[in-house]
Amino acid sequence: MFASSPTAFLVLLLAATPASYQTCPPLGASEGRCIELTAEGGTNEVPEVQISPGQPTSFRFDSDVHADGMTLENREHFEVAPGKRLITLEPSEKMRGAKPSTLTVCFADGAAPACASFRLVVHPAIGERRLEIFRHARPVDSVQAELRKTREENSELRAENARLRAEHDRPDGLIGLFASGMVGLAGIPSQSIIEFITKRESNTLWPRMVTAFRAPGRVAIELWLENPDAAKSWTPKGAVLVGPKDEVLEASFWPAEPIPSGERRRVWIEVMAPDARTEGAFTLKLWEADGQRTFIIGNVTFPSLAEGPGL
Structure with missing residues (x-):
């Protein structure tokens, strides 16, 4: 059916349109x-x-x-x-x-x-x-570069969507852990690394317990963190793991809740990556919502999948 809109064919406009380009005037402002x-x-x-x-x-x-x-x-x-x-x-x-x-x-x-x-x-x-x-x-080369980037992003999104659908189709609880392949007869290998980590003097949180976990295709860290600030809570905003060759692995964290002044809370960090990418010693960087305060620890290592049952 014939469309009466003055911009019936409008593909996504460029984020930055040169001033020399003309754009459609408001509806009714021109003939046709x-x-x-x-x-x-x-x-x-x-x-x-x-x-x-x-x-x-x-x-x-x-x-x-x-x-x-x-x-x-x-x-x-x-x-x-x-x-x-x-x-x-x-x-x-x-x-x-x-x-x-x-x-x-x-x-x-x-x-x-x-x-x-x-x-x-x-x-x-x-x-x-x-x-x-x-x-x-x-220019055509600019469009081709953008299309390549879009295809790569779409491929990553499709892979993530497939992973989420696959996880959604699995049962919850212990059965779900076995069905996902994250747990086998050896359980989830884990180890306390509080004695081995290195700390920054600029840290605004104190680590009281640090435990590293490994499952196929992912690693996790359990942190018990204390906020020594007597006046201000500490709210996590983002986290990454930096590898031995300065490679950066995006990390998710939970819960995204404030650590009240003078109190201790548990924060989980998780990274999804092939096992080979999580070998060696890493630096964990956790930063606050306003970006002013950080928590950084080094020499973070993860147990081998062959080490046997976890906790």
Whole structure:
């Protein structure tokens, strides 16, 4: 069905659009309809344009097009006036009752988007008179780099989604631990490392107990932390593990609750990574919500999966 919105075809606009690019004016501020084209891919949506036999419809572009290279289905049933920036179509009476046709034009500058298509829908009495086509062009290599990044991010999200679905499909409790492969006959290897860790003088929390755990594909740390500040609580905001070669492993933590002044609380840290990436001595960095206070300990190691039952 014909869309009346002035921006019926609007792919995600660029986060930073150069000032020289034109954008569609507010609804009702100009004659005809306005369509914006961007370089982002990943969509099959084609804007619909309503045409009518005997009525001309003009497409005015803000970039030069290859008028001679345009393609138009059922062209023999149109009067066509091609130009570098203005293309006018007038369907004949033979188009009355016909199925939609597609108009495709390509731009002359070699930037993206390279081409644009429009779905021409025949109305018996009413056709659009004028369309303004504003194009937000980008160099092709820039678009390709962004598409590669998007594909990588989508691949990571799909993997994470698959993992979450797989975990959701498993039972809870002890059965769930065995079904997930995190626990075998040897249990979950663990060891107290409070005697081996190194501490920073700048730390604003005191470690009272530190226990390291390992399961296939993940490691965890149980921390009992005391907040010596007599006036201010300490709220965890983020955590990472930094490896022997300065590799950074993103860590999740729980619970994200304040450690009250003068009190002790337990905080769990977990990292999901292949077993080989969690070999060796690591530095744990935990920081507060406002970023001013940190807790950093070094020489954090994890037990081998072959060490036998845990706690």
